[in-house]
Amino acid sequence: MDDLLPGMLHLVRDGGETLTRQLTDQLRGLITKGRLAPGQRLPSSRELAQSLGLSRNTASFAIEQLAAEGYVTLSAGRRPVVAEGLSLDSRKSSPRSSRGGGAQIRVSAWASSLQRSIWPPIHKERPRPFQPGLADEREFPHDEWSRCLRRAARNAPLRRDRPINHPPLQEALLRHLVVHRGIKAVANQILFVPTAQAGLTLVANALLEPGDHAWVESPGYGGANVAFQAAGAIVSGIPLDSQGMAISSHKETPRLIFVTPSHQYPTGRLMPIGRRLELLRFAETAGACIIEDDYDGEFHYEARPVAALQGLAPSPRVFYLGTFSKATYADIRIGYVVVPEALIDIFELAQRQMGILTSITIQDALAEFIGAGAYLGHIRRMTRLYRGRRDRMLQALATETGNRLAVETPAGGMQLRPAKPSTWFSARANRQVNPAPIATSITE
Structure with a gap:
Protein backbone atom coordinates (compact mmCIF):
# COMPACT_ATOMS: atom_id res chain seq x y z
CA MET A 1 0.00 0.00 0.00
CA ALA A 83 -8.14 5.84 12.99
CA GLU A 84 -11.03 3.41 13.49
CA GLY A 85 -14.66 3.95 12.45
CA LEU A 86 -14.23 6.84 10.03
CA SER A 87 -15.47 5.39 6.74
CA LEU A 88 -18.70 6.90 5.39
CA ASP A 89 -19.14 4.08 2.85
CA SER A 90 -21.97 1.86 4.19
CA ARG A 91 -22.16 -0.48 1.20
CA LYS A 92 -20.24 -3.25 2.99
CA SER A 93 -22.57 -3.22 5.97
CA SER A 94 -25.93 -2.64 4.26
CA PRO A 95 -27.13 -5.19 1.69
CA ARG A 96 -29.97 -2.84 0.70
CA SER A 97 -27.66 0.04 -0.19
CA SER A 98 -26.85 -1.36 -3.61
CA ARG A 99 -30.52 -1.05 -4.55
CA GLY A 100 -32.06 2.39 -5.11
CA GLY A 101 -28.95 4.35 -4.12
CA GLY A 102 -29.03 3.56 -0.39
CA ALA A 103 -31.55 3.05 2.36
CA GLN A 104 -34.70 5.12 1.97
CA ILE A 105 -35.57 7.70 4.60
CA ARG A 106 -39.01 7.24 6.11
CA VAL A 107 -41.10 10.38 6.46
CA SER A 108 -44.00 10.88 8.83
CA ALA A 109 -47.60 10.13 7.90
CA TRP A 110 -48.26 13.87 8.09
CA ALA A 111 -45.54 14.64 5.54
CA SER A 112 -46.80 11.85 3.28
CA SER A 113 -50.30 13.34 3.35
CA LEU A 114 -49.24 16.83 2.24
CA GLN A 115 -49.75 16.28 -1.47
CA ARG A 116 -53.33 15.24 -0.80
CA SER A 117 -54.02 18.05 1.69
CA ILE A 118 -52.73 21.24 0.10
CA TRP A 119 -55.30 23.49 -1.53
CA PRO A 120 -54.84 25.55 -3.59
CA PRO A 121 -52.05 23.58 -5.28
CA ILE A 122 -48.54 25.02 -5.20
CA HIS A 123 -47.32 26.24 -8.61
CA LYS A 124 -43.54 26.55 -8.80
CA GLU A 125 -43.47 28.24 -12.20
CA ARG A 126 -44.58 31.77 -13.07
CA PRO A 127 -48.09 32.60 -11.79
CA ARG A 128 -50.73 31.33 -14.18
CA PRO A 129 -53.61 33.46 -15.48
CA PHE A 130 -56.60 33.45 -13.09
CA GLN A 131 -54.62 31.86 -10.26
CA PRO A 132 -56.58 32.74 -7.10
CA GLY A 133 -55.11 34.54 -4.12
CA LEU A 134 -52.47 36.64 -5.89
CA ALA A 135 -52.66 40.43 -5.76
CA ASP A 136 -51.91 42.42 -8.90
CA GLU A 137 -48.37 43.58 -8.16
CA ARG A 138 -48.36 45.86 -11.22
CA GLU A 139 -50.73 48.23 -9.41
CA PHE A 140 -48.74 48.43 -6.18
CA PRO A 141 -47.04 51.80 -5.38
CA HIS A 142 -43.52 50.39 -5.60
CA ASP A 143 -41.80 53.79 -5.53
CA GLU A 144 -43.45 54.77 -2.24
CA TRP A 145 -42.68 51.34 -0.77
CA SER A 146 -39.04 51.62 -1.87
CA ARG A 147 -38.70 54.94 -0.05
CA CYS A 148 -40.12 53.37 3.12
CA LEU A 149 -37.70 50.46 2.80
CA ARG A 150 -34.68 52.72 2.34
CA ARG A 151 -35.55 54.81 5.40
CA ALA A 152 -36.15 51.67 7.47
CA ALA A 153 -32.79 50.24 6.40
CA ARG A 154 -31.00 53.46 7.38
CA ASN A 155 -32.73 53.41 10.78
CA ALA A 156 -31.75 49.79 11.49
CA PRO A 157 -28.39 50.56 13.20
CA LEU A 158 -30.15 53.07 15.48
CA ARG A 159 -32.52 50.49 16.95
CA ARG A 160 -31.00 49.29 20.21
CA ASP A 161 -34.07 47.56 21.64
CA ARG A 162 -35.25 44.92 19.15
CA PRO A 163 -38.53 43.28 20.22
CA ILE A 164 -39.63 40.60 17.79
CA ASN A 165 -42.92 42.45 17.17
CA HIS A 166 -42.21 46.07 16.20
CA PRO A 167 -44.31 48.45 18.39
CA PRO A 168 -44.68 51.18 15.70
CA LEU A 169 -46.18 48.60 13.31
CA GLN A 170 -48.39 47.17 16.04
CA GLU A 171 -49.78 50.64 16.75
CA ALA A 172 -50.20 51.61 13.07
CA LEU A 173 -51.93 48.35 12.17
CA LEU A 174 -54.17 48.44 15.23
CA ARG A 175 -55.49 51.88 14.27
CA HIS A 176 -56.34 50.51 10.83
CA LEU A 177 -57.97 47.32 12.14
CA VAL A 178 -60.06 49.11 14.74
CA VAL A 179 -61.53 51.54 12.20
CA HIS A 180 -61.85 49.28 9.16
CA ARG A 181 -62.32 45.77 10.59
CA GLY A 182 -63.94 46.40 13.97
CA ILE A 183 -61.15 44.71 15.95
CA LYS A 184 -61.11 45.14 19.73
CA ALA A 185 -57.55 44.87 21.05
CA VAL A 186 -54.50 46.68 22.35
CA ALA A 187 -51.40 47.08 20.23
CA ASN A 188 -49.20 44.40 21.76
CA GLN A 189 -51.81 41.72 21.07
CA ILE A 190 -50.63 41.79 17.44
CA LEU A 191 -47.87 39.31 16.61
CA PHE A 192 -46.12 39.45 13.21
CA VAL A 193 -45.35 36.19 11.43
CA PRO A 194 -43.84 35.39 8.00
CA THR A 195 -47.14 34.20 6.52
CA ALA A 196 -50.71 33.52 7.54
CA GLN A 197 -49.82 29.82 7.37
CA ALA A 198 -47.09 30.43 9.94
CA GLY A 199 -49.71 32.09 12.13
CA LEU A 200 -51.88 28.97 11.86
CA THR A 201 -48.91 26.84 12.84
CA LEU A 202 -48.16 29.04 15.86
CA VAL A 203 -51.75 28.94 17.18
CA ALA A 204 -52.11 25.20 16.51
CA ASN A 205 -48.91 24.30 18.37
CA ALA A 206 -49.69 26.59 21.28
CA LEU A 207 -53.27 25.37 21.80
CA LEU A 208 -53.59 21.79 20.57
CA GLU A 209 -52.56 18.56 22.26
CA PRO A 210 -52.27 15.32 20.27
CA GLY A 211 -55.75 13.82 20.01
CA ASP A 212 -57.62 17.12 20.40
CA HIS A 213 -60.40 17.74 17.90
CA ALA A 214 -60.19 20.62 15.44
CA TRP A 215 -62.87 21.77 13.00
CA VAL A 216 -62.29 23.20 9.54
CA GLU A 217 -64.72 24.28 6.83
CA SER A 218 -65.51 21.74 4.13
CA PRO A 219 -64.79 22.78 1.44
CA GLY A 220 -62.18 25.09 2.82
CA TYR A 221 -58.56 26.14 3.06
CA GLY A 222 -56.33 23.05 3.11
CA GLY A 223 -53.51 24.84 4.94
CA ALA A 224 -55.55 24.81 8.15
CA ASN A 225 -55.95 21.06 7.84
CA VAL A 226 -52.17 20.68 7.41
CA ALA A 227 -51.30 22.87 10.42
CA PHE A 228 -53.74 21.12 12.75
CA GLN A 229 -52.69 17.62 11.71
CA ALA A 230 -49.04 18.55 12.22
CA ALA A 231 -49.94 19.51 15.81
CA GLY A 232 -51.45 16.05 16.32
CA ALA A 233 -55.11 17.05 16.17
CA ILE A 234 -57.99 14.98 14.84
CA VAL A 235 -59.31 17.21 12.06
CA SER A 236 -62.96 17.17 11.03
CA GLY A 237 -64.29 18.87 7.94
CA ILE A 238 -67.62 20.53 8.85
CA PRO A 239 -70.02 20.95 5.91
CA LEU A 240 -71.26 24.36 4.81
CA ASP A 241 -74.78 25.51 4.25
CA SER A 242 -75.93 28.81 2.75
CA GLN A 243 -74.76 30.69 5.87
CA GLY A 244 -71.38 29.06 6.39
CA MET A 245 -70.15 26.33 8.73
CA ALA A 246 -73.10 24.18 9.83
CA ILE A 247 -72.19 23.94 13.50
CA SER A 248 -75.01 21.59 14.50
CA SER A 249 -73.94 18.94 11.96
CA HIS A 250 -71.16 17.51 14.14
CA LYS A 251 -71.30 16.02 17.63
CA GLU A 252 -67.69 15.92 18.85
CA THR A 253 -66.51 18.91 20.91
CA PRO A 254 -63.63 20.77 19.25
CA ARG A 255 -60.69 22.47 20.90
CA LEU A 256 -60.13 24.75 17.90
CA ILE A 257 -62.35 25.95 15.03
CA PHE A 258 -61.08 27.50 11.80
CA VAL A 259 -63.43 29.74 9.78
CA THR A 260 -63.28 32.38 7.02
CA PRO A 261 -66.50 34.29 7.85
CA SER A 262 -65.95 37.50 5.88
CA HIS A 263 -65.37 35.73 2.56
CA GLN A 264 -65.48 31.96 2.84
CA TYR A 265 -62.78 30.20 0.88
CA PRO A 266 -63.51 29.07 -1.80
CA THR A 267 -67.28 29.75 -2.05
CA GLY A 268 -67.00 33.50 -1.37
CA ARG A 269 -70.03 33.42 0.92
CA LEU A 270 -70.47 35.85 3.79
CA MET A 271 -71.37 34.47 7.22
CA PRO A 272 -74.36 36.54 8.41
CA ILE A 273 -74.59 37.98 11.88
CA GLY A 274 -76.98 35.30 13.14
CA ARG A 275 -74.57 32.47 12.30
CA ARG A 276 -71.64 34.44 13.69
CA LEU A 277 -73.35 34.85 17.05
CA GLU A 278 -74.34 31.17 17.01
CA LEU A 279 -70.71 30.20 16.42
CA LEU A 280 -69.50 32.45 19.24
CA ARG A 281 -72.09 31.04 21.67
CA PHE A 282 -71.12 27.49 20.71
CA ALA A 283 -67.41 28.20 21.26
CA GLU A 284 -68.16 29.72 24.67
CA THR A 285 -70.21 26.69 25.75
CA ALA A 286 -67.73 24.15 24.35
CA GLY A 287 -64.64 25.93 25.69
CA ALA A 288 -63.30 26.10 22.15
CA CYS A 289 -61.16 28.77 20.50
CA ILE A 290 -61.75 30.17 17.01
CA ILE A 291 -59.24 31.17 14.34
CA GLU A 292 -60.82 33.81 12.14
CA ASP A 293 -58.88 33.96 8.87
CA ASP A 294 -59.61 37.35 7.27
CA TYR A 295 -57.31 36.63 4.33
CA ASP A 296 -58.87 39.15 1.91
CA GLY A 297 -61.44 40.91 4.07
CA GLU A 298 -60.05 44.30 3.03
CA PHE A 299 -61.81 44.01 -0.33
CA HIS A 300 -65.56 44.41 -0.03
CA TYR A 301 -67.57 45.68 -2.98
CA GLU A 302 -71.08 46.08 -1.64
CA ALA A 303 -71.35 48.83 1.04
CA ARG A 304 -68.87 48.71 3.94
CA PRO A 305 -66.92 45.57 4.88
CA VAL A 306 -68.60 43.44 7.54
CA ALA A 307 -66.92 43.82 10.93
CA ALA A 308 -64.65 41.00 12.04
CA LEU A 309 -65.93 38.16 14.20
CA GLN A 310 -63.23 39.01 16.76
CA GLY A 311 -64.91 42.32 17.61
CA LEU A 312 -68.20 40.56 18.42
CA ALA A 313 -66.76 37.99 20.81
CA PRO A 314 -68.10 38.33 24.38
CA SER A 315 -64.91 36.73 25.73
CA PRO A 316 -61.39 36.48 24.29
CA ARG A 317 -61.66 33.19 22.38
CA VAL A 318 -61.05 34.45 18.84
CA PHE A 319 -57.62 34.60 17.18
CA TYR A 320 -57.77 37.05 14.28
CA LEU A 321 -55.47 36.10 11.39
CA GLY A 322 -54.51 38.40 8.51
CA THR A 323 -51.83 38.97 5.90
CA PHE A 324 -50.35 41.89 4.00
CA SER A 325 -49.52 39.89 0.88
CA LYS A 326 -53.14 39.81 -0.38
CA ALA A 327 -53.73 43.55 0.09
CA THR A 328 -50.29 44.62 -1.19
CA TYR A 329 -48.40 42.06 -3.27
CA ALA A 330 -46.95 38.60 -2.77
CA ASP A 331 -43.35 39.60 -1.93
CA ILE A 332 -44.38 41.40 1.27
CA ARG A 333 -44.36 38.18 3.24
CA ILE A 334 -45.76 39.30 6.58
CA GLY A 335 -48.88 38.04 8.27
CA TYR A 336 -50.22 38.81 11.72
CA VAL A 337 -52.21 37.23 14.53
CA VAL A 338 -54.25 39.15 17.09
CA VAL A 339 -54.11 36.94 20.19
CA PRO A 340 -56.16 37.23 23.40
CA GLU A 341 -54.53 39.68 25.78
CA ALA A 342 -54.05 37.07 28.53
CA LEU A 343 -51.93 34.95 26.15
CA ILE A 344 -49.51 37.60 24.86
CA ASP A 345 -46.51 36.47 26.92
CA ILE A 346 -46.84 32.74 26.24
CA PHE A 347 -47.48 33.30 22.52
CA GLU A 348 -44.48 35.61 22.16
CA LEU A 349 -42.37 32.97 23.90
CA ALA A 350 -43.71 30.25 21.58
CA GLN A 351 -43.17 32.53 18.58
CA ARG A 352 -39.54 33.10 19.55
CA GLN A 353 -38.78 29.46 20.32
CA MET A 354 -40.38 28.25 17.07
CA GLY A 355 -38.43 30.85 15.08
CA ILE A 356 -41.61 32.33 13.56
CA LEU A 357 -40.06 35.78 13.16
CA THR A 358 -40.04 38.53 10.56
CA SER A 359 -37.57 41.25 9.62
CA ILE A 360 -37.76 44.31 11.87
CA THR A 361 -36.66 46.43 8.92
CA ILE A 362 -39.66 45.25 6.86
CA GLN A 363 -41.92 45.84 9.88
CA ASP A 364 -40.53 49.37 10.22
CA ALA A 365 -41.15 50.08 6.54
CA LEU A 366 -44.72 48.80 6.82
CA ALA A 367 -45.32 50.99 9.86
CA GLU A 368 -44.40 54.08 7.84
CA PHE A 369 -46.35 52.84 4.78
CA ILE A 370 -49.52 52.46 6.88
CA GLY A 371 -48.98 55.60 8.97
CA ALA A 372 -48.54 57.77 5.89
CA GLY A 373 -51.90 56.61 4.50
CA ALA A 374 -50.35 54.75 1.53
CA TYR A 375 -51.73 51.38 2.66
CA LEU A 376 -55.34 52.56 2.98
CA GLY A 377 -55.08 54.52 -0.27
CA HIS A 378 -53.84 51.42 -2.07
CA ILE A 379 -56.67 49.29 -0.66
CA ARG A 380 -59.30 51.81 -1.75
CA ARG A 381 -57.85 52.02 -5.25
CA MET A 382 -57.58 48.24 -5.59
CA THR A 383 -61.14 47.79 -4.30
CA ARG A 384 -62.41 49.94 -7.19
CA LEU A 385 -60.16 48.10 -9.65
CA TYR A 386 -61.10 44.59 -8.49
CA ARG A 387 -64.80 45.46 -8.38
CA GLY A 388 -64.62 46.60 -12.00
CA ARG A 389 -62.82 43.41 -13.01
CA ARG A 390 -65.38 41.32 -11.15
CA ASP A 391 -68.24 43.00 -12.97
CA ARG A 392 -66.58 42.66 -16.37
CA MET A 393 -65.82 38.99 -15.76
CA LEU A 394 -69.40 38.28 -14.69
CA GLN A 395 -70.70 40.03 -17.80
CA ALA A 396 -68.29 38.11 -20.06
CA LEU A 397 -69.23 34.77 -18.50
CA ALA A 398 -72.92 35.51 -18.90
CA THR A 399 -72.41 36.49 -22.54
CA GLU A 400 -70.33 33.44 -23.42
CA THR A 401 -72.15 30.74 -21.45
CA GLY A 402 -75.75 31.96 -21.28
CA ASN A 403 -77.74 29.81 -18.87
CA ARG A 404 -75.23 26.94 -19.02
CA LEU A 405 -73.18 28.35 -16.15
CA ALA A 406 -74.45 30.02 -12.98
CA VAL A 407 -71.96 32.17 -11.08
CA GLU A 408 -72.48 33.50 -7.57
CA THR A 409 -71.66 37.21 -7.39
CA PRO A 410 -69.17 37.63 -4.53
CA ALA A 411 -69.69 40.59 -2.22
CA GLY A 412 -65.92 40.91 -1.86
CA GLY A 413 -62.64 39.10 -2.04
CA MET A 414 -60.30 38.26 -4.88
CA GLN A 415 -61.98 35.37 -6.66
CA LEU A 416 -65.36 34.16 -7.82
CA ARG A 417 -66.67 30.68 -8.34
CA PRO A 418 -69.30 28.95 -10.44
CA ALA A 419 -72.32 27.90 -8.39
CA LYS A 420 -72.44 24.22 -7.54
CA PRO A 421 -75.15 21.96 -6.18
CA SER A 422 -75.28 20.70 -2.64
CA THR A 423 -73.02 17.79 -3.59
CA TRP A 424 -70.18 20.22 -2.90
CA PHE A 425 -70.48 19.42 0.72
CA SER A 426 -69.26 16.36 2.53
CA ALA A 427 -71.72 13.61 3.28
CA ARG A 428 -69.39 12.54 6.07
CA ALA A 429 -68.71 15.18 8.68
CA ASN A 430 -65.24 13.84 9.49
CA ARG A 431 -63.93 14.13 5.95
CA GLN A 432 -62.27 17.27 4.59
CA VAL A 433 -63.58 17.91 1.09
CA ASN A 434 -61.79 20.29 -1.24
CA PRO A 435 -63.48 21.54 -4.40
CA ALA A 436 -62.28 21.15 -7.94
CA PRO A 437 -59.80 23.87 -8.93
CA ILE A 438 -62.14 26.19 -10.76
CA ALA A 439 -61.96 29.23 -8.50
CA THR A 440 -61.22 32.22 -10.69
CA SER A 441 -59.08 35.22 -9.81
CA ILE A 442 -60.36 38.70 -10.50
CA THR A 443 -56.92 40.24 -10.02
CA GLU A 444 -55.80 39.73 -13.63
Missing part, protein backbone atom coordinates in the same frame (compact mmCIF):
# COMPACT_ATOMS: atom_id res chain seq x y z
CA ASP A 2 2.95 2.33 0.60
CA ASP A 3 3.72 2.02 -3.10
CA LEU A 4 0.06 2.42 -4.13
CA LEU A 5 -0.75 5.50 -2.06
CA PRO A 6 1.09 8.03 -4.29
CA GLY A 7 -0.90 6.75 -7.25
CA MET A 8 -4.13 7.45 -5.37
CA LEU A 9 -3.21 11.13 -4.94
CA HIS A 10 -3.42 13.69 -7.75
CA LEU A 11 -1.85 17.03 -6.83
CA VAL A 12 -2.02 20.05 -9.13
CA ARG A 13 1.09 22.16 -8.68
CA ASP A 14 -0.13 25.24 -10.51
CA GLY A 15 -3.73 25.14 -9.18
CA GLY A 16 -5.50 27.59 -6.93
CA GLU A 17 -5.19 25.39 -3.80
CA THR A 18 -1.90 25.01 -1.91
CA LEU A 19 -0.18 21.61 -2.07
CA THR A 20 -0.67 21.23 1.70
CA ARG A 21 -4.43 21.80 1.36
CA GLN A 22 -4.71 19.41 -1.60
CA LEU A 23 -2.78 16.67 0.17
CA THR A 24 -4.82 17.05 3.37
CA ASP A 25 -8.17 17.02 1.55
CA GLN A 26 -7.30 14.04 -0.63
CA LEU A 27 -6.00 11.92 2.26
CA ARG A 28 -9.12 12.79 4.26
CA GLY A 29 -11.31 11.76 1.32
CA LEU A 30 -9.53 8.41 0.93
CA ILE A 31 -10.13 7.69 4.63
CA THR A 32 -13.83 8.64 4.67
CA LYS A 33 -14.52 6.69 1.47
CA GLY A 34 -12.94 3.57 2.96
CA ARG A 35 -10.05 3.37 0.47
CA LEU A 36 -7.65 3.68 3.38
CA ALA A 37 -8.81 1.09 5.90
CA PRO A 38 -8.99 1.63 9.67
CA GLY A 39 -5.74 0.55 11.33
CA GLN A 40 -3.76 0.87 8.09
CA ARG A 41 -0.29 2.39 8.44
CA LEU A 42 0.57 5.33 6.22
CA PRO A 43 4.03 6.28 4.97
CA SER A 44 6.07 8.53 7.21
CA SER A 45 6.13 12.18 6.29
CA ARG A 46 9.64 11.77 4.84
CA GLU A 47 8.59 8.81 2.69
CA LEU A 48 5.40 10.48 1.54
CA ALA A 49 7.26 13.68 0.61
CA GLN A 50 9.86 11.77 -1.39
CA SER A 51 7.28 9.69 -3.31
CA LEU A 52 5.26 12.79 -4.26
CA GLY A 53 8.19 15.15 -4.89
CA LEU A 54 7.12 17.49 -2.08
CA SER A 55 8.95 19.20 0.74
CA ARG A 56 8.88 17.27 4.00
CA ASN A 57 7.21 20.25 5.71
CA THR A 58 4.24 20.00 3.31
CA ALA A 59 3.74 16.29 4.06
CA SER A 60 4.23 16.86 7.82
CA PHE A 61 1.67 19.69 7.95
CA ALA A 62 -0.91 17.54 6.14
CA ILE A 63 -0.44 14.54 8.46
CA GLU A 64 -0.48 16.72 11.58
CA GLN A 65 -3.70 18.39 10.43
CA LEU A 66 -5.36 14.99 9.91
CA ALA A 67 -4.15 13.91 13.35
CA ALA A 68 -5.62 17.07 14.91
CA GLU A 69 -8.97 16.28 13.24
CA GLY A 70 -8.87 12.67 14.47
CA TYR A 71 -8.44 10.96 11.11
CA VAL A 72 -5.03 9.46 11.96
CA THR A 73 -3.20 8.67 15.17
CA LEU A 74 0.47 9.50 15.77
CA SER A 75 2.90 7.72 18.08
CA ALA A 76 6.54 8.59 18.66
CA GLY A 77 8.81 6.54 16.39
CA ARG A 78 5.89 4.97 14.46
CA ARG A 79 4.24 5.70 11.17
CA PRO A 80 0.78 7.37 11.15
CA VAL A 81 -2.18 4.96 11.49
CA VAL A 82 -5.71 5.47 10.08
